[in-house]
Amino acid sequence: MPCEFILSPNRPAAPTEALVVSGRLIPLALVRNPRARRYVLRLQPDGAARVTIPRGGSAAEAKRFAERNTAWLERQFQRLAMHSSRPKEWLIGTQILFRGVPVSIKAGRNGERGFIQLGGEIVRVSDAEADLRPAIERHLWRVAATELPPRVLHYAALHQLSVRRITVRNQKSRWGSCSRRGTISLNWRLIQTPSQVQDYIVLHELCHLREMNHSVRFWREVERVCPDFQAAEHWLKQHSQLLR
Numbered sequence: 165m166p167c168e169f170i171l172s173p174n175r176p177a178a179p180t181e182a183l184v185v186s187g188r189l190i191p192l193a194l195v196r197n198p199r200a201r202r203y204v205l206r207l208q209p210d211g212a213a214r215v216t217i218p219r220g221g222s223a224a225e226a227k228r229f230a231e232r233n234t235a236w237l238e239r240q241f242q243r244l245a246m247h248s249s250r251p252k253e254w255l256i257g258t259q260i261l262f263r264g265v266p267v268s269i270k271a272g273r274n275g276e277r278g279f280i281q282l283g284g285e286i287v288r289v290s291d292a293e294a295d296l297r298p299a300i301e302r303h304l305w306r307v308a309a310t311e312l313p314p315r316v317l318h319y320a321a322l323h324q325l326s327v328r329r330i331t332v333r334n335q336k337s338r339w340g341s342c343s344r345r346g347t348i349s350l351n352w353r354l355i356q357t358p359s360q361v362q363d364y365i366v367l368h369e370l371c372h373l374r375e376m377n378h379s380v381r382f383w384r385e386v387e388r389v390c391p392d393f394q395a396a397e398h399w400l401k402q403h404s405q406l407l408r
Contacts (some may be wrong), residue, residue, distance in 0.1 A: 256299035264358030308355035342372035364396035
């Protein structure tokens with residue numbers, strides 16, 4: 165895919181033109197980068213588009229490249245609108261995903277102050293009227309660190325794979341990773357997804373112990389151990405903006 169969705173900070177850009185996307189006129193910055201190997205289209209937080217021009221490329225071809233990808237830009241505008249409309253603060257009454265189900269943050273525990281409820285989980289907070297997101301995220305991270313590693317070990321044993329180390333991290337742009345040394349790293353936000361999605365991500369990373377790539381052989385292995393993986397991929401795409 166020649167396009168990347170990167171919400172990057174504004175930077176000085178070379179000549180700015182315009183591009184029509186679904187009837188809207190948006191600024192288009194053309195930026196030369198002698199180290200770039202291909203044309204790359206980005207959407208910036210302010211709604212402007214930017215094309216990186218590789219060595220030997222031209223501004224004319226960069227603009228044609230952007231025009232060929234206006235449908236992609238429109239999808240990114242929709243994602244940006246969804247992202248900006250989400251509440252940055254989590255307060256009493258805010259709904260978030262937990263194990264794949266939308267749950268509301270509720271106040272109290274048997275009338276006690278300093279606690280909130282989240283889908284059966286009790287979370288201690290310093291101020292129930294303040295932004296609850298940091299406390300809830302720390303709690304969910306702890307839950308994930310307790311529940312996800314045993315799931316990795318279960319599937320590793322089931323498929324006769326050797327895992328050296330398991331970590332649960334705060335990854336920003338991926339659900340998991342697998343190193344050549346046998347370390348499986350998972351995103352704590354998986355605890356917000358359904359169990360079948362968690363299983364898919366675990367199995368996906370374990371498959372890298374056999375194929376350290378995303379080749380046809382790799383995806384055949386994924387399908388063998390997780391026949392419904394496409395449904396899990398679809399769920400993640402449909403709910404990705406609710407998990408950030």
